[in-house]
Amino acid sequence: MEGKDIGRGSGYKSKELENLSEGQTLMIGGKEIEIMGTISVEDFNSGRCFHSGVVVLSPTASTPSHLIMKPFSNPLKSSCQLQQEENVKDISLCKPRHDPYTPNALVMPRPSPKHQWLFNKAGLPLVDVVVDPYLMTHLRPHQKAGVIFLYECIMGMRSNSRFGAILADEMGLGKTLQCIALIWTLLRQGPYGGKPVIKRTLIVTPGSLVKNWNKEFQKWLGTERIKVFPVGQDRKVEEFLTSPLYSVLVISYEMLLRSLDQIQSIEFNLIICDEGHRLKNSSIKTSCALLSLPCERRIILTGTPVQNDLQEFYAIIEFVNPGILGSSCTYRKIYEEPIIKSQQPSATKEEKHLGEERASELARLTGLFILRRTQEIINCYLPPKTECIVFCRPAALQLQLYCKLLTSHAVRSCLLGAVESSPHLVCIGALKKLCNHPLLLFNTIKEKNRNPSEELQESNLYEGLADIFPEDYDPQTINENESGKLLVLTELLAAIHEQSPAERVVLISSYTQTLNLLQEICKRYGYGYARLDGQTPVAQRQQVVDGFNSRYTSDFIFLLSSKAGGVGLNLVGASHLVLYDIDWNPANDIQAMARVWRDGQKRTVHIYRLLTTGTIEEKIYQRQISKQSLSGAVVDLKKKSEHLRFSKEELRDLFILHESSSCITHDLLECPCDQAGTSKAPPVTSMLSPRRSCQLGQNHEKSSSQKHLSMSELMQWKHFSGTLMHFPDPNLQRAKENVTFIFQ
Known part of the structure; x- marks a missing residue:
């Protein structure tokens, strides 16, 4: 019943086993086994034969009515006691509230x-x-x-x-x-x-x-x-x-x-x-x-x-x-192992079928007490929402530093050495910092120089990078021209502020250092701001939120850490939201973007996600929407980065810079649109030809039933090239020189 192997045997002919009937015995692993009955193929495949305790209570279940209406009465009780109990049960006292x-x-x-x-x-x-x-x-x-x-x-x-x-x-x-x-x-x-x-x-x-x-x-x-x-x-x-x-x-x-x-x-x-x-x-x-x-x-x-x-x-x-699902051992044997095995590329037809049956039974059992509804249910109650994925052209300094990082000894060891012992997470972190602003990377380099006791592989990553920065580089001065995303952001904020001064913006980042940088930008341009991150005392958080949502606030921007914001944060005082950097886990980004588009919002909502074209940020976004094997390793909300696992092929793809493309995500979709948001995309089935196993293209082994909704949705979005004269969003028009592509 617990799914444990208590003995294994071999040497029997299949005919001998097929002819076994109830009461017969045979020897397996030194133990005498008696046959008690036959399990149907359906019950075994679904795993129902291992569950004797899960009973669904049906409203039609029959129990003799007299057993319910006439409960047991104690013959030894006096008539006076019985009368008192009857008074308690007086129906006049039992009316609905x-x-x-x-x-x-x-x-x-x-x-x-x-x-x-x-x-x-x-x-x-x-x-x-x-x-x-x-x-x-x-x-x-x-x-x-x-x-x-x-x-x-x-x-x-x-x-x-x-x-x-x-x-x-x-x-x-x-x-x-x-x-x-x-x-x-x-x-x-x-x-x-x-x-x-x-x-x-x-x-x-x-x-x-x-x-x-x-x-x-x-x-x-x-x-x-x-x-x-x-x-x-x-x-x-x-x-x-x-x-x-x-x-x-x-x-x-x-x-x-x-x-x-x-x-x-x-x-x-x-x-x-x-x-x-x-x-x-x-x-x-x-x-x-x-x-x-x-x-x-x-x-x-x-x-x-x-x-x-x-x-x-x-x-x-x-x-x-x-x-309700038995012991942990039972669950692992009956559900987890068959389901995981069925999802492997090397799975046989039998393993896939068994995994599907067990997954279906698991969904049936858990469906008795799990209720899941998506936001589509309340969309009709909310104002319209426009979402833009904005691909930003990297600045010259970013490109130089990016190329230097990719040729570093540390990145080469990631691609050639054993993945487990390579500092691939450090390399990925350095590239993500660079996408936000070179200043963040410069500060890290200075920090490593002050602490030379760091691991040799990690120090190899930053070797020679300081030479690429100008000799008079001042880390105290933030230059927007050094970051494609920051250039787009400053132009976007200026356009929103000029067109409608009453509008407010929520600006989200995963990193405290990036929030510090964005805070300095707010000060430079004279934007009033509120901030909520991990350092904000719990007792003050709701007060900060309420102050920003107030119609009398002077704050134009709400700086929010996606990791410290908590859930339930309602920021309907703003109708614009900018996601400055991207998270491995799509759930984190979805949760962050839902801050302004929720009950209480009265105005049309505009959401902008900023990605640096051709860089690791695009690769992370592709994994978000493809939902392939890699996302399974990173989708869990609170998993530490140490648990990320990449194959060599996936790492090799991560550490490639695509300088010539205006949007590698659009290239991989093989979309024949005119990039002006007008032509209708063809059916999604034609978009799924495999390119690279770790990219948007599906593997040959996957059946058509496994096409992912998120990908089909992306094909239905409007696609705009950065070379258009007039952008679909007037707020982005000012930043068009630094925008290479837009999904809207």
Whole structure:
């Protein structure tokens, strides 16, 4: 049952094995085996034969009605006691809290007979559970469906004796509001006799969002209906312990570990973990702490569910519904290994078929308690959005330094030596810094010169680079002409500021040094700015955001670190967003770009992603949209860079500079358009001829069913050459000399 090999045997003829029947015996690996029965091919391929404990509760499941309507009554009890119990069950006391028959009322599903048999031992009358109309009027259709889904999971209606759920909606779909509606409903109502299902709820969240949760409760329910206790520097868990007023405790992951003893002394009936992909490793302290709490009802919220690492996927499932997929060993043997093996280029037909069957069964099982909706659902509620991928011509100094880096001993060792022992991540990091601005590379070189104790290979990377910089190079003075992206950015900001002074811009980078550089640019041009990065105290973050969103702010630019921003950041005060550098993980970039295009935004949104033409930034972008084997190694949100793995072929492709192309991404698409945004792109199937295995071209082995949506979307975008007289975006017109290509 655990999928372990307890013995292996050989020497039997296939005919002998085919003719085996129940009760017969044979020897395998020194053990006598008795045949108990036959497993069907379908059950084996799907893996269902290994799961005896996962039962779906069907509303049509039949249980004799008299067993439910007439529960066991103790014959030894006096008639007086029985009369008292009957009074408690008086139906007049068990009316729904809100009228289920009013138009548009959101009524939760009634429990099935089997559910009643399991969970209504006292035989209490059934009562409709109705979401408070005060909240219901604010819920959109997909949010109503989400509340019903969470209710069914938490009540154990979707799988037998399981009370967990994963709400994996993308950013902006209102996961917080759905949870607030669920909590408020369960705190006041229940299907059996109207008794509330929960008394106390624990919400664990990143530190930057503790106050945000408190504000959301106040926004949707006010301060009179429910008392929420956010743990902070000035409010300790002890106060929650001693006060009967509060029913919801909001605490950060870090504070949870510090206050675990007090938390364990409180009986919580529901636990909600925001940004639950933090729990992707079941052995870390946070996971162990939460698992130590005796609460079966658990919800994980994550806009970026872990889908590319099956062990991490198992960890978050194990947290919400322990044991539903069996032991870790069973899961690895039945699902992980066959699925991974089926995705290898060398996989046989049988291995591919088995992997597909097991993946399908895994999706079926997890679909009982995982709900995932994309942002397309709410697009109709949001204002229009224009997104531009802007390819910027590298400056002369950037090209010289780039070529020098590619011929360095360190890069050559990456291409010739063993990948594991090569400093390829250092080389990639140096190239990415150079794409942002040569000044960042110059500062690194100076730092290495001050600390010559660095590894020899790393010092080889910077050898001779200082000679390429002008002799009078001043690191205190930022020159826009030395960076193609910075030139485009300064022209873009000037155009936005001139055309509409009331508009505001969110400027995002992954690096603190780059944010420092951009901050100096703001000072030079007199732009008012706000900044939020890893150094911003958690207590001040929401204050910074609220100040920028205020209509009275004097700030034109919001400088944001994509890594320190946290989730739930709502920057609708701006309608323009510029992503200055690109991340290996597309989820990080998507999350960053969603800051301005979300609920509350009233104006048309313009998003610009800046890439340096022909450089490593284009290669990273290609991997984002191709979703091939490399992206599987880097797609996980929080993976450290040390876990990146590249083949020699992939590294060789990374370390190539394409000086002659205006956009190698467009070249690889083999698109026959006129590059003026007018001609219609041909069907995507013709675009998929293989070029290089690690680029946009697909491998021959891949079937047509595996064509990626992101690639077809890119073909449907408008394609513009940088040589056009008039650009599609008037804000980019001023920067046209430094723009080589645009996808819009």
